[in-house]
Amino acid sequence: MKKVLITVTNHTTLGNTDQVNGTYSPELTHVVNVFKEQGVDFDIASIKGGKAPIYGTDIEGDEVNNQVLADEDFQTMINNTLPISQVDISEYDAIFYPGGFGLLSDLATNETVAALAAKHYEQGGLLAAVCHGPAALLPINLSTGEPLLSAKSVTAFTREEEIDFGTINDIPFLLEEALSRKAARFSKVQPWNELVIEDDRVITGQNPASAHAVGVALVKQLQG
Template sequence: MKYLVVLLALLTQQAFGQTTPKKVLFVVTSFSEVKNVGKTGIWLEELTTPYYLLTAQGIQVTIASPKGGQAPIDPRSTSESFLTPSAKKFLGDSAAQEQLKHTIALKSVKAADYDAIFYPGGHGPMWDLPQNATSIALIQTFAAQHKPVALVCHAPAALKNVKAANGDYLVKGKKVAGFTNSEEKAGGAIAMTPFSLEDMLKEHGAQYEKGNDWQPFAVQDGLLITGQNPASAELVAEKILAALAAGK
């Protein structure tokens, strides 16, 4: 499937004589620790899989965070049992690591400079992105400009306070996926969360959809793209590629 998506993107670029590379903004968390519970941050696979899939197609990726500078990685996601090929590649890729060490401050971002926005998950985003006014405004702007807005795993928490032009929650009536209550319970990480992501999405009127626990699952409603868990990061990235290709 992913090869068909990539081929579509390449043929689209050729057909329209596209020479300017597409640009995707990655927004990551700056939150690193839940007091009296443990360290958290970005779940590495959810950053690295889309990063390498997109950059392999010539897409320019910029990484931003609320505070700028070094963005935290959840240490559990670097343990051997969770290291995917893309995560292992990242740990040996000094250039990619430099990008994560020197993220740009979210407040300096201009939506007009990017063609899509993507939020990797991990528990960190649940703590510092739902109430971040800059993040909220960015998502609203990308949605209003009909640009892809993509989030995976716990990152849909960033949609909590995002509104559509009519004042409704952006997710109202839309198909949305995100980390499930059953996965949270099975992972033994409920204490790492300030709220239930699944419950919040449902309460905000989303048409919440899910696949089997821990299996790849992603949905798209218009240009809103969401994935359920770390294993869904590749599907989300493929949908970003397809959405960018279809946009020209």
């Protein structure tokens, strides 16, 4: 059975504000739902381990989100995430980073997680991320010294979407700009529309609407 390491943030607020934050629930639950449907195993890890902050758990009409959140096994995992220091990356076939603003304050600069991801990628592993999740790709440097992104085409949450969402003034940095400066190419479609980009073993999705499709693309590559 294929196995994915889902890496989530420990940061509980939007940047330095007091606005409750963390991982945006639907970007996690919709991908987890795809994994469950397709028989893909997964663990959830974070830098520090323990209970991971999530928000967007009360979205009306999102049955997938509600269903996964109601699952006892899922709750046990999200409340007891593995510390990244205890992860044996050789056990996994892919790493997935769901979005939410929290990771802009930890995973976007964490060199321990980045080194683990680089090792995984160079051993043939897959990397996938959605919305703000691609921020976790920023610190990944390969053994050549080159940034992973320097030869990759990616997408992520856009400037327009930050403006629409009312977060443009509170985010630690603008992800679209950071990725545009570092990646070979940054692409986007109109705000809130689905976009998934697969560049070899790096899969990125633009926004919450792209989460399901990122899960599908990841499983398709895993199953070869």
